[in-house]
Amino acid sequence: xxxxxxxxxxxxxxxxxxxxxxxxxxxxxxxxxxxxxxxxxxxxxxxxxxxxxxxxxxxxxxxxxxxxxxxxxxxxxxxxxxxxxxxxxxxxxxxxxxxxxxxxxxxxxxxxxxxxxxxxxxxxxxxxxxxxxxxxxxxxxxxxxxxxxxxxxxxxxxxxxx
Numbered sequence: 001x002x003x004x005x006x007x008x009x010x011x012x013x014x015x016x017x018x019x020x021x022x023x024x025x026x027x028x029x030x031x032x033x034x035x036x037x038x039x040x041x042x043x044x045x046x047x048x049x050x051x052x053x054x055x056x057x058x059x060x061x062x063x064x065x066x067x068x069x070x071x072x073x074x075x076x077x078x079x080x081x082x083x084x085x086x087x088x089x090x091x092x093x094x095x096x097x098x099x100x101x102x103x104x105x106x107x108x109x110x111x112x113x114x115x116x117x118x119x120x121x122x123x124x125x126x127x128x129x130x131x132x133x134x135x136x137x138x139x140x141x142x143x144x145x146x147x148x149x150x151x152x153x154x155x156x157x158x159x160x161x162x
Contacts, residue, residue: 007118008041010118011037014121014124014125015033015034015124016030017125018125018128021131021132022127022128022131022132023131024143025075025076025077025127026128026131028068028072029069029124030128032065032068033120033121033124036064036065039061040057040061043055043058051106051110053098053102058095059099062088062113066088066091069081069084069088070085075147076143077141077142077145078127080127081127083123084123084124087120088116090112090116091116094112095113
């Protein structure tokens with residue numbers, strides 16, 4: 001079984017679990033992770049050439065994932081999302097490092113942009129399990145912090161109503 005198939009299976013299970021038992025932050029992160037993986041896998045960059053330079057498409061996907069997860073982390077009533085964002089920051093910074101210094105070791109680049117995905121999946125699963133536990137213990141678990149309405153208001157497009 002290839003590593004890509006193993007990763008796809010683990011990510012699909014984690015996303016399914018988040019969609020089934022998670023709150024809105026877990027669902028959003030699960031869908032974002034699975035979408036980012038799917039988009040990355042369907043690029044026309046052969047594996048043998050993938051880590052010799054920074055793929056602008058992969059960099060864009062990782063940066064978009066960082067921005068979405070950062071908004072979720074700032075608005076969510078969850079701590080695990082902050083750890084997930086910190087791992088994503090490391091991945092984006094590795095792309096930037098490789099752009100700035102092309103002599104950065106190819107293996108280090110490959111490891112840094114791939115390895116952090118596994119702890120992110122684990123965080124999603126743990127976050128979903130903790131959400132489920134809080135729901136059983138308290139009867140509910142608020143998805144968003146008391147201050148998230150301010151963040152959402154700040155993110156609105158000028159001229160947007162509602």
